[in-house]
Amino acid sequence: MRNEDNTVNVNEEERFDSRPTDIPVIVIERDNGSSANPRHGMSGTPHGKSTPVLWSVVIILLIALAGAVLLYVFNRTDSGRLPVSVSDKENIEQLKSGYKASATGTTHSSDSILGVAMDFFTLDGLRASLETQMPDTTDNSLVLFMRSADYHPDGSVIGTMVLDGERIKSKNGTDRLGYVALSKDGKPVTGVSESDCVADYVIGSGGSFFRQYVLLSDGTLPSDFLLHGKVERAAIGRMADGTLYYIVTRHKETMYDFADAMREYGVVDAIYITGGNSYLFHRDSNGNVCMTDNTRSKISKYSESTPPAPLLVFRKDIR
Numbered sequence: 001m002r003n004e005d006n007t008v009n010v011n012e013e014e015r016f017d018s019r020p021t022d023i024p025v026i027v028i029e030r031d032n033g034s035s036a037n038p039r040h041g042m043s044g045t046p047h048g049k050s051t052p053v054l055w056s057v058v059i060i061l062l063i064a065l066a067g068a069v070l071l072y073v074f075n076r077t078d079s080g081r082l083p084v085s086v087s088d089k090e091n092i093e094q095l096k097s098g099y100k101a102s103a104t105g106t107t108h109s110s111d112s113i114l115g116v117a118m119d120f121f122t123l124d125g126l127r128a129s130l131e132t133q134m135p136d137t138t139d140n141s142l143v144l145f146m147r148s149a150d151y152h153p154d155g156s157v158i159g160t161m162v163l164d165g166e167r168i169k170s171k172n173g174t175d176r177l178g179y180v181a182l183s184k185d186g187k188p189v190t191g192v193s194e195s196d197c198v199a200d201y202v203i204g205s206g207g208s209f210f211r212q213y214v215l216l217s218d219g220t221l222p223s224d225f226l227l228h229g230k231v232e233r234a235a236i237g238r239m240a241d242g243t244l245y246y247i248v249t250r251h252k253e254t255m256y257d258f259a260d261a262m263r264e265y266g267v268v269d270a271i272y273i274t275g276g277n278s279y280l281f282h283r284d285s286n287g288n289v290c291m292t293d294n295t296r297s298k299i300s301k302y303s304e305s306t307p308p309a310p311l312l313v314f315r316k317d318i319r
Contacts (some may be wrong), residue, residue: 082222083217083219084193084217085219085238085269086191086238086269087191092201094189095181095187095189095207097187098187099186099187101125101317103122103124105285105287106122106126106144106283106314107121107284107285108120108282108290110250114261115257115261116251116253116257117249118248118250119247119250120246121246121247121248122244122245123144123236123246123314124243124244127317128186128313129182129186129312130148130182130311130312132306132307132310133307134298134302134307134311135311135313137281137291137299142281142313143316144283145279145314146234146275147234147278147309147311148161148210148273148309148311149210149274149310150212150274151308152171157169157170157171157210157309158170159174159211159212160179160196160210161210161310162199162207163310165203165204165206167199175213175226176211177211178190178212178217178272179191179198179199179209179212179271180209180210180212180236180271181198181199181208182208182209188236190244192214192217192269210310212271212272213225213226213227214270214271214272215235215259215262215272216259216262216263216268216269217269219263219268221256221259221260225254225255225259228255229254230252230254231252232248232249232250232251232278233248233272234249234274234276234277234280235247235258235262235270235271235272236273237262237267237270237271238267238268238269239266240268246273246314247267247270248276248277248280249276276294279298279311280292280294
């Protein structure tokens, strides 16, 4: 608007509209018909402010994913951090060599290490098998029997299991890196490995295999134990000279205290056996039988039915 003195008075509205005509203006209509600020996007948020938010979300998701992967690797590859005294290849060679009978029973000894009272039963020279029925305790060839793998309520075994060359229905079990493998004729070996190559071997050769927690590997305890609290504990332990023992605590112990006591005793490798003294039966070289009240109860309960998971049974040859 021009004044009488030929000066121009530009009010605020005219100043706002006096923009170069060569710059295009994009007007976005809102649903209510009003125009959006041309400097804002569809949501009315200034351009560029949404980008940091999106990147923050992406970064958080990536961190969560990386944490999950690290947790999986940590739980799955403890064998990669633990030293291994016997390789899978060496165990397969041991299985190929087969069973050699040399025992007339088991030798029982006791000791208390670091305040943990334990019973030791020799397994060398005994024939091992996985069996789906409760053994006959009047059978003079029967020396020892115990639990093997854990199981889910639906009956599926936890971790890889092979029974007489046949793979048994199983689930999960990736945290159970220890194993017990049996040749077709009954030679037992223990090992620690992520790989199922020993299981694959016994499938091809008619043997048996199950997985359990590692208590000791080459004299080293795992970084953590997944079972806590105090109960009666049991394990199959291997000494440096290869001698195998079935080891049972007399009192309730933690996994760590049990493993630490076995290490102090001289056990190199130990694979956990679930059930504690619930299946503590043994027959010595003179034919004398000893069993706990818990064992008698289990024998009575499963005398006419199938135990929820195969039992690990040790027998001597009757000549």
